[in-house]
Amino acid sequence: MWTLIQIELFKIFRRPRTYIAFAAIAALIGVVQLGLKIDGQAYVSFMMRDISSSISVEGKILNGYQVCYIVLQALLVHVPLLISLVAADMISGEANMGTLRIMLTKPISRTQFLLAKFIATVIYTLLLLVWLAIMALFVNMLIFGTDDLFLLKSQYVVLLKKDDVFWRYVCAFGFAALAMTTVAALGFFLSLFAENSIGPIIATMSVIIFFTILSTLSSIPLFNAIKPYLFTTHMIGWKEFFDIKVNDANEAIVGTIQNPGKIVQSSIVLVLHIIGFITAGIFVFRKKDVLS
Amino acid sequence: MRISIIILFVCSCAISYGQDMTALVMKVKAKLDQVNDYEAEGKMKTDVAFIKAPIGKVRVFYKKPNKFRLKKDGGISLLPKGGVSVNMNSIFTTSEFVALAAGEAMVNGVNTKIVKLLPTNENSDIVLTTMYIDEPNLLIRKSVITTKENGTYTIEMNYGKFAQYGLPDKVVFNFNTKDYYLPKGITLEFDDANEKPAEAEKLKNRKGKVEITYSNYVINKGIPDAVFK
Numbered sequence: 445m446w447t448l449i450q451i452e453l454f455k456i457f458r459r460p461r462t463y464i465a466f467a468a469i470a471a472l473i474g475v476v477q478l479g480l481k482i483d484g485q486a487y488v489s490f491m492m493r494d495i496s497s498s499i500s501v502e503g504k505i506l507n508g509y510q511v512c513y514i515v516l517q518a519l520l521v522h523v524p525l526l527i528s529l530v531a532a533d534m535i536s537g538e539a540n541m542g543t544l545r546i547m548l549t550k551p552i553s554r555t556q557f558l559l560a561k562f563i564a565t566v567i568y569t570l571l572l573l574v575w576l577a578i579m580a581l582f583v584n585m586l587i588f589g590t591d592d593l594f595l596l597k598s599q600y601v602v603l604l605k606k607d608d609v610f611w612r613y614v615c616a617f618g619f620a621a622l623a624m625t626t627v628a629a630l631g632f633f634l635s636l637f638a639e640n641s642i643g644p645i646i647a648t649m650s651v652i653i654f655f656t657i658l659s660t661l662s663s664i665p666l667f668n669a670i671k672p673y674l675f676t677t678h679m680i681g682w683k684e685f686f687d688i689k690v691n692d693a694n695e696a697i698v699g700t701i702q703n704p705g706k707i708v709q710s711s712i713v714l715v716l717h718i719i720g721f722i723t724a725g726i727f728v729f730r731k732k733d734v735l736s
Numbered sequence: 737m738r739i740s741i742i743i744l745f746v747c748s749c750a751i752s753y754g755q756d757m758t759a760l761v762m763k764v765k766a767k768l769d770q771v772n773d774y775e776a777e778g779k780m781k782t783d784v785a786f787i788k789a790p791i792g793k794v795r796v797f798y799k800k801p802n803k804f805r806l807k808k809d810g811g812i813s814l815l816p817k818g819g820v821s822v823n824m825n826s827i828f829t830t831s832e833f834v835a836l837a838a839g840e841a842m843v844n845g846v847n848t849k850i851v852k853l854l855p856t857n858e859n860s861d862i863v864l865t866t867m868y869i870d871e872p873n874l875l876i877r878k879s880v881i882t883t884k885e886n887g888t889y890t891i892e893m894n895y896g897k898f899a900q901y902g903l904p905d906k907v908v909f910n911f912n913t914k915d916y917y918l919p920k921g922i923t924l925e926f927d928d929a930n931e932k933p934a935e936a937e938k939l940k941n942r943k944g945k946v947e948i949t950y951s952n953y954v955i956n957k958g959i960p961d962a963v964f965k
Contacts, residue, residue, distance in 0.1 A: 501814055690788050
């Protein structure tokens with residue numbers, strides 16, 4: 445099995461397409477860093493315009509932790525699109541090149557073949573997230589330094605102490621890995637139904653965009669009812685790590701999470717989606733008449 | 737004739753009462769004037785419905801006549817706009833005020849004289865200050881300050897070791913806040929439709945409170961002006 449995974453990883457990292465995602469992340473974060481370094485104060489003023497009428501906020505708001513949060517908020521919606529470039533190509537790419545049928549003549553089961561490909565996809569996804577963590581967290585910590593993290597939520601603001609932030613990012617990236625694996629599983633599943641890569645890549649992107657839009661339309665009751673079942677709703681669960689509990693005196697309790705239950709619930713939904721996509725994929729692939 | 741005598745008597749009483757209050761205020765000012773500068777360490781607790789913040793260590797610097805700076809020991813601090821910089825010493829930066837008696841009241845079990853302080857300078861940001869003065873100890877126990885720019889604040893003070901300088905061990909600022917709301921589309925919060933009504937109601941509370949508990953003062957040791965920049 446490990447040999448199979450190694451072969452698949454070799455194939456993934458031999459293709460130039462794989463590096464588009466890494467380059468795109470580096471470029472996007474680089475642009476954000478440059479912009480905030482040059483004109484960060486204007487961004488902070490814009491961010492604070494609603495709160496500054498009654499509260500004055502003093503300190504180094506634009507620090508590495510803050511920039512990382514800004515980057516993640518913007519990028520974690522788009523990283524799935526980059527993941528789909530590889531995940532949705534895993535089976536359909538082989539079919540397109542005409543190598544799928546030959547590969548299946550080897551003495552390995554279709555399930556093993558599919559699982560090896562999926563595990564390789566997951567490894568690629570995790571590496572992409574590690575790259576994102578290096579660029580968004582560690583590089584920003586170096587450029588902008590570290591300080592307390594000040595976050596604006598829709599109805600309240602959260603101030604997290606500097607010492608209480610890093611572990612939250614570790615957990616958030618862990619959760620993001622789960623969310624991105626769900627995207628990879630979807631792209632992988634869709635790649636079973638096509639004989640060229642473009643179709644499943646576009647289909648995966650479309651599903652994510654469509655579901656994300658449905659998730660944001662919270663003012664329409666019909667969409668509110670289906671929202672809990674959309675995996676895109678749960679993909680932003682990483683933000684829950686950055687909300688803190690308060691006691692009866694309204695003091696934030698350092699080291700706590702406001703809604704750990706929500707994170708567990710979202711994790712379960714995402715894991716169920718991964719299992720569902722892969723099980724369905726194995727079922728389809730075992731029955732599939734491979735002609736290409 | 738009799739009415740004129742009564743009016744004259746009432747006016748003279750009022751005038752003498754007003755003068756008494758000015759004298760009392762000047763005595764309190766003289767007590768606070770012992771302090772040329774101070775640096776204090778303390779803990780600050782912010783209690784505003786829409787702010788979730790932990791207790792933070794702060795350092796407060798004051799220098800005559802009206803330099804005041806509150807710094808958090810590293811990190812970000814959230815303070816009511818303009819409010820915390822209002823301290824008793826800076827209220828007395830000028831002697832251009834009219835002090836009027838407004839009765840007596842109990843503040844935290846202490847009998848106090850109520851004094852209304854009206855600045856005579858039209859450019860002053862403070863419109864009216866109501867002081868609750870503990871006359872025997874010459875301490876201000878409570879103040880209600882109305883400003884032009886930042887609304888009305890209530891400041892309550894508890895005294896301990898540094899009462900002889902008129903410096904409080906604990907200061908509680910009460911102030912009004914404005915509504916805070918950002919669209920969920922901006923903050924990317926999709927799943928708060930089932931928010932508990934009690935929580936939502938709690939967030940609508942427009943009263944804010946900041947408590948600073950001082951642990952130590954360093955008085956009259958000199959503070960460089962650079963600290964206030």
